[in-house]
Amino acid sequence: MRALPRWTVPAALAALALAAAAPASAAPAPASALPADAAGPVLTAGGAAVAAGDTLAAPLAAGTSATFYSTATSTTGVTCATSQYSAGVLTNPAAPGVATESLTGLTFDSCTANVTGVTSVESLTVDTLPYGVSVDDSTGLPVTLTGGSAGPIQATAVLDTWFGTITCTYQLSGAFTGTADNGGNSLTFSNEHFAKSGGSGLCPADGYFSAGYGPLTDTSRSGAPAVTVN
Template sequence: MRASRTAPIAALALALALALVASPARADDPAAVLTTGAAGIDGANVAVGDVLNASVAAGTTANFANAAGGSTGVKCAVSAFTATVVDNPAAPGVATESTTGHTFSSCTANITGVTKVNSVTVDNLPFGTTVDSATGAVTVTGTDTAPIQTTLSLGTILGSITCVYRATNGSISGVASNTDNSISFTDQAFSKSSGSFLCPGSGFFTATYAPVVDTTVEGGPVVFTN
């Protein structure tokens, strides 16, 4: 009996078909809310557990003004945040992060009676953070027991004082932009929780951090919001 010559060919075709089903092309994978290198499917999806970082944009300062849109207050030439990605679903959607660090230094003040800024410290970290791909909104939220709180140590003509401020609405909101891979906060309101009469009664936080990069990936590629 003659062996069929078509059997090996049929078996090979079946194996190739199974391989294609088991390993779909990466181009067919949906883009996540956060990608690196490029927006959409041209970028690489940011992995859960990756650490994102950004410093205040070059040539700008992180400001705590005494009034919305005001110029009186504290300005910091150096500031940076660090956040760990907790969830990064397919876009459109809401990515979740944990903000684990937020630092300020090289700060000056033009508040009456204040001679220097000893330190600016963000308390109660980490904070829950979300990124909404539909709007670009970045929301940082505290809790009743761990509110978003900033402590300013200031030198004055009467000695050092401590001023403690908490986010007025329990959270602060910024906007992510793919133009410069930034996150910008504008006039986010804080109320004085405790401190000397020399401490301003309120503070308004404004800063732009750019670019946001994924420090877990080699080369630290910039992060896009989809």
């Protein structure tokens, strides 16, 4: 075998020394230094972003009722076995943030009353729709409803009584707030206070509304996947 020229060995050692001294930037960047992926949206359904224009809907949570009681601690008033929440998505920004919706439907059926003198409930309706809805992905996942161009949030009960049919109208007193829960893909409202704004003198002065809706689903998507707040 032919011998290498005498200068080859020092030159090779010098090349190795230069390689060892190469700056750290030449090595792959650690994962923590790589660009982060873009944040996901506030609302997802089936793992995909909920699109503006989609319709979200939810019945009452299984085994629950919607109630409209005369005080925050009583069980006297109107109870409805069926209720349906429906809203259209307006905006769904990247999290953290606030998604907005337009509440287009909040219906009540199979309602009864345990108020002395009331024999049946003809109807319980929510008036002046649509309402604004905001869903915040901050701690507690707060949900807030606000009145729209048609007026403040208002509910009307038509009741059959010993003295004939009466109409009782109530408007929201203060903010209408609730919470979302990803465990059941639900929305919950508890003791939201309405004050009497019109109707018969036989109507109670106040109404406290409570209901839980879920699962909330995106009915514009195939299979109506459940909605999650991120």
